[in-house]
Amino acid sequence: MKFGGTSVADADAMTRVVNILRRQWESQPKGSRPPVVVVSALSKVTDGLIRTTELARNGEGQRASALLNELLDRHIAIARTLTTGQRTEDAVQALNLQFAQLAGRVGGMALGRKVTPADHDLIVASGELASSRIVAAAFEEQNLPAVWVDAREVLVTDAEHTAAAPDMDATCRRAAQTLAPITGRQQIPVLGGFIASTAAGVTATLGRGGSDYSAAIFGACLDVGEIQIWTDVDGMLTADPRVVPAPRVVPQLSFAEASELAYFGAKVLHPATILPAVTKNIPVRILNSRQPQNPGTLITATVARESHLAALACKRDVTVVDITSTRMFMAHGFLRRLFEVFERFKTAVDVVTTSEVSVSVTVDNTKHLHDIAAALSEFADVRCEPQMAIVSIVGERLNEAPGVFVKAIVSLGDIPLRLVSQAASRRNITFVLPDQDAAGAMTRLHEAFF
Ligand code: ADP
Ligand code: ASP
Ligand code: MG
Secondary structure (H helix, E strand, C coil), rough: CCEEEHHHHHHHHHHHHHHHHHHHHHCCCCCCCCCEEEEEECHHHHHHHHHHHHHHHCCHHHHHHHHHHHHHHHHHHHHHCCCCCHHHHHHHHHHHHHHHHHHHHHHHHHHHHHCCHHHHHHHHHHHHHHHHHHHHHHHCCCCEEEEHHHHHHHECCCCCCCCCCCCHCCCHHHHHHHHHHHHCCEEEEECCEEEECCCCEEECCCCCCHHHHHHHHHHHHHCCCHHHEEEEECCEEEECCCCCCCEECCEEEEEEHHHHHCCCCCCCCCCCHHHHHHHCCEEEEECCCCCCCCEEEEEEECCCCCCCCEEEEEEEEEEEEEEEECCCCCCCCCHHHHHHHHHHCCCEEEEEECCEEEEEEEEECCCCHHHHHHCCCCCEEEEEEEEEEEEEECCCCHHHEEEEEEEEHHHHHHCCEEEEEEECCEEEEEEEHHHHHHHHHHHHHHHCCC
């Protein structure tokens, strides 16, 4: 069971989590394995911690320390509301110690005006460490047999700080050593998502939104019956609710559809979440912690649904890179050379289209775009166009519904389309268009299809 930031935002939200866990725990057949609980940082805390890294980098030690104190106070206030007596004392002491150690480290970084990616991870990991401690204490206070576990002792990753990749074998070994004995004793492990450590024991993180991924990783290692993602919406919706008014819940999705939607911007799931679930064929359910009685979205290997369409997704603020070469395009090896540049700068490409003399790709992460353009310029003309959006129509067997494409184009009407692609998987039809038209395009498509 993974609870996201808004599901643990404050004492009321955490009380809802306690009730959800209790209901699930008490409704399980006696003797069956208890749930494992994974939590995100409290809502907005990761943003605050990232702000702290920026202040430290600018040498603003005092402001960084003031911000850490604010965050500490917020955590302590929640711990005091949810626990009593010695349990409060223990929680407050642990939080004070954790933040004091962090403040010391951040002070040093501010003096040197240097925050390495590993330092960044050390700072942001404190959000999940703190929230998971409080949730574990709140469970115990309500007589739920919780055991707090430092997730960094279980999840092992590579050293790609800020976007680390899990070492599944090492993690599953650790999960068998630390988590399985706890559940074996009929106790409930509670641990932070998103955070991990490298094989050398250095704190790392999986990247923004990574708690979903942590939950799926632990779920796959422990071969659980279901991976539950508890969030602030009723499930996967037919479109991003921040972009389209009143989208509907999608009751069922296939693993492939869910991956595709997450990859193309449905923030409710981290894009890598489905991978571990697929390896063990574990169903994933998305549920609303404010409306726990609602059925949510069930994600499984295959679905029986009347409509070919599952949902729309939208990824905002991407950059289109046009690479043109009259000289070399048809020569073999050109594409390899081109994509090697993106690989060298560790930049993922989302959409690719080609014409006779050019290749167009979209990138989301523009950190190395300048260097990428320079390297490509050695053998091609390069043009970058920022502020674009990817809009995708996702569903199984879209190829069996040829009318979908026509209907999409007609409903988009006069919105200029920069790139158009239908994936070989036949599970998505994708349009790249100006970001300022994204909301309009999504709304038109949503009206046409849902
Ligand atoms: P959590 O803190 O629980 O991980 P997130 O903010 O990461 O929650 O993800 C939930 C949010 O994802 C929703 O509040 C919603 O705004 C956004 N979202 C974007 N696309 C979709 C979609 N297709 N279905 C549901 N939610 C979506
Ligand atoms: N707290 C982290 C973030 O805000 C991870 C997560 O919420 O999944 O990105
Ligand atoms: Mg999330």
